[in-house]
Amino acid sequence: MQLALAAWLALSLLAGTGAQEMCGDPPARSVPAPQLSPEERLSPHMPESLRCDACHAIAFQIEEQLHRAEGKVGRKALSESDYVEVLERSCSQGWESYGVQELDGEKRLAGPGLPSQEPMTVMVMGGPWPGRLSKMCHSYVGEQGEAQIYGAHRRGPAALRELLCHRAKGPCAGGKAGAPSPPKALQNEL
Helix, strand or coil: CHHHHHHHHHHHHHCCCCHHHHCCCCCCCCCCCCCCCHHHHHCCCCCHHHHHHHHHHHHHHHHHHHHHHHHHCCCCCCCHHHHHHHHHHHHHCCCCCCEEEEECCEEEEECCCCCCCCCCCCCEECCCHHHHHHHHHHHHHHHHCHHHHHHHHHHCHHHHHHHHCCCCCCCCCCCCCCCCCCCCCCCCCC
């Protein structure tokens, strides 16, 4: 009996049936990394197709930082100097936990505060993404102003997302979240 078992094992190994397959483990799959265009790899700006996702990530991070700061002072409103400092810290954080995934041929930003993506995808992190997110965050604070952003935060996360992302000319206006905006008409400059 032992001789037959040893012979079967030897033949299985010679035939390419390894211990992994004999134990019922699924064969290993290869998951390719997203193929990034030159703009996605090299531009200092967030690609148009990812701006809505980026805006939602920024709104989430701002909301988290402000909520944490309010918790430290007993959930009461922050002073102007405090929320200005928190917003600066929010935009200057590392952003390393964000990256790009490709799902069904569509590239999406992934990370905290964004809808979870397919578990069997590769996410490209680091590189230009943290700098782009920080730059966008500072831009939103500059455009909207700290007081308006803090006021939206006090009304709730939906109000902050609406202010930053879904306003008339925001990155998520005119379509579903994550979808690129329709092309803008070119204007003649005089």
